[in-house]
Amino acid sequence: MADGTGRTALRAWGRRATTALGGARPSGTRHPLVAVAMAVPLAVLLAVVFGGWEAVVTQASSVVGMLGR
Numbered sequence: 001m002a003d004g005t006g007r008t009a010l011r012a013w014g015r016r017a018t019t020a021l022g023g024a025r026p027s028g029t030r031h032p033l034v035a036v037a038m039a040v041p042l043a044v045l046l047a048v049v050f051g052g053w054e055a056v057v058t059q060a061s062s063v064v065g066m067l068g069r
């Protein structure tokens with residue numbers, strides 16, 4: 001079995017398993033607010049651990065700018 005064929009079969013199996021378990025559609029998109037809600041806790045954790053509040057503020061303002069389009 002070629003390497004590419006194995007990956008294709010694995011992806012197809014994963015899609016079927018996700019669909020069977022009631023998961024999201026593979027082609028579905030995530031609402032921007034859900035993405036923000038997922039990213040903010042990690043950003044805060046990294047800012048606390050590494051002390052990068054300025055970087056977090058810069059990234060947050062970029063995200064707000066993209067959401068405001």
